[in-house]
Amino acid sequence: MSLVGNLFKSSIGRKFLMAATGVVLIGFVIGHLVGNLQVFQHPDHLNGYAQFLHNLGPWLWVARIVLIVAVAVHIWAATMLSLENKQARGAQPGVKLWIRASLASRAVRWTGYIVLAFLIYHLAHFTFGVAGKEHFKERLPGYLMTSDYRVAGFPVVKQGTEVLDVHSMVILGFQNPIVAVFYIIAVGLLSFHLLHGVDSLFQTFGLRSSRWSGALRKVAVVVCLAYFLGNLLIPGAVLIGAKGLREGYRGPGAHVAAAR
Amino acid sequence: MVANNSQQALSITLRVWRQAGPDQPGKFVDYPAKDLSPHMSFLEMLDMVNDELTRKGEEPIAFAHDCREGICGTCSCTINGKPHGPGRGIATCQLYMRTFHDGDVIVVEPFRATAFPIVKDLVTDRSGFDKIMKSGGFITARAGSAPEANATLIPKENADLAMDAAACIGCGACVAACKNASAMLFVAAKVSHLGLLPQGEVERDRRVLAMVGTMEEQGFGNCTNYYECSAACPKLISHDFIARMNRDYLKASFRSAFQHASNSTGGGAG
Numbered sequence: 432m433s434l435v436g437n438l439f440k441s442s443i444g445r446k447f448l449m450a451a452t453g454v455v456l457i458g459f460v461i462g463h464l465v466g467n468l469q470v471f472q473h474p475d476h477l478n479g480y481a482q483f484l485h486n487l488g489p490w491l492w493v494a495r496i497v498l499i500v501a502v503a504v505h506i507w508a509a510t511m512l513s514l515e516n517k518q519a520r521g522a523q524p525g526v527k528l529w530i531r532a533s534l535a536s537r538a539v540r541w542t543g544y545i546v547l548a549f550l551i552y553h554l555a556h557f558t559f560g561v562a563g564k565e566h567f568k569e570r571l572p573g574y575l576m577t578s579d580y581r582v583a584g585f586p587v588v589k590q591g592t593e594v595l596d597v598h599s600m601v602i603l604g605f606q607n608p609i610v611a612v613f614y615i616i617a618v619g620l621l622s623f624h625l626l627h628g629v630d631s632l633f634q635t636f637g638l639r640s641s642r643w644s645g646a647l648r649k650v651a652v653v654v655c656l657a658y659f660l661g662n663l664l665i666p667g668a669v670l671i672g673a674k675g676l677r678e679g680y681r682g683p684g685a686h687v688a689a690a691r
Numbered sequence: 692m693v694a695n696n697s698q699q700a701l702s703i704t705l706r707v708w709r710q711a712g713p714d715q716p717g718k719f720v721d722y723p724a725k726d727l728s729p730h731m732s733f734l735e736m737l738d739m740v741n742d743e744l745t746r747k748g749e750e751p752i753a754f755a756h757d758c759r760e761g762i763c764g765t766c767s768c769t770i771n772g773k774p775h776g777p778g779r780g781i782a783t784c785q786l787y788m789r790t791f792h793d794g795d796v797i798v799v800e801p802f803r804a805t806a807f808p809i810v811k812d813l814v815t816d817r818s819g820f821d822k823i824m825k826s827g828g829f830i831t832a833r834a835g836s837a838p839e840a841n842a843t844l845i846p847k848e849n850a851d852l853a854m855d856a857a858a859c860i861g862c863g864a865c866v867a868a869c870k871n872a873s874a875m876l877f878v879a880a881k882v883s884h885l886g887l888l889p890q891g892e893v894e895r896d897r898r899v900l901a902m903v904g905t906m907e908e909q910g911f912g913n914c915t916n917y918y919e920c921s922a923a924c925p926k927l928i929s930h931d932f933i934a935r936m937n938r939d940y941l942k943a944s945f946r947s948a949f950q951h952a953s954n955s956t957g958g959g960a961g
Binding site: 525539635 | 708719769771772773798800803804805806867868870871872873875900903904906907910911912913914915916917918919922923929930931933934935936937938939940941944945947948949
């Protein structure tokens, strides 16, 4: 078989694709979280950051296509491998004793389904404005930057520019307790999904061995826990009222009137 | 592991998978086994139950066994949900009745996997492993008189690691323990055992590509890194060998795609 054949048709090749796309997606979710934590800074930060990403233009689409391909390959490989596994297993034993498989590994398929459902909802919510329409960024009044937004020291969004008010959209979105709780549960399951993923990708790349697998597991637990806590912070802070709307927010609609 | 009643005779109920032939439906059947010596091995207990069945004119339970000292890999029962039963690093033949308690119900079934079709009762056809071995589980060594022992130097660490992998007895417990019926631990042990030694290193790439290919053809599943295989292995072969095989396979795939190969079709000068 050729290299492409080996990667897409063989058992180990497909697992390599799972792991490689997993690395891309882990990198994305961590970067995404770090970017979003700017919500706790002055609104200039998150709004400037959103405008900066928007200004990337074609490069934004390159990144989006890479992520879409990564998600598609990850799901395709998982589906193919799972179907083959079901076929290979055939009859289940009458009694099955789990000797040491971790809960994270056993739940990985189910957490995967929920992460996918969450991904679709999250895009509909904050990217396309299909869910939670009334507080979608394009319906909110524009935001005037009170200072420059800088990336690596370069001012990329100038003071006085009118940008979309992403900061208020996020907070208004999480002021709905059902939405906030769903986000918290979903990112919790995503973190649990990553726990198996982080550990497994080293095994698949052939870099894991018992000499350091204990340390690897601990690092994976710490990374996933930190990832979960970081994600918990945003909807959590809004939910308990620790993080409110920015001063001077003038939004349309009854929702805003009630908040005032 | 040793129960308190290690000196007392015990009576148990055996719940055994009975299946008359490959395409016949199977079911669990209960058989009482009374007054057993705790020092009896599990297979001896099965022998006693079979003696009783034979006396009554019933069909004895078919089960696979050979050396009864844990080195041949023939015995193959899943006992109470674990291949080779409770206990760590032992084959079914090394399991003793003192492990169980008086009054226990013991569930015995064959090593299940699509690639291991049931022949009869507890006997499965594990020739899928033989086919994997045939595709690359050997070294193409020169035949002739034994070479001088110290002519080829092998680092002690490599020899030890190769020996850890070579401990595989090919029983199939890894496949039975795996929720995906994957043979990765077996293939990894064979690939690593040969690839770690200079005699087998020469064919390392070809071997791993061929053996993994045959593994897939035989209908074994894929590894999902649950590590149940190494926990059930009677020789406690580490799943580190699976990581090693993954690396070997990926390297071999990339190398075979880009390496310069000879255009020659045969041997000899041109």
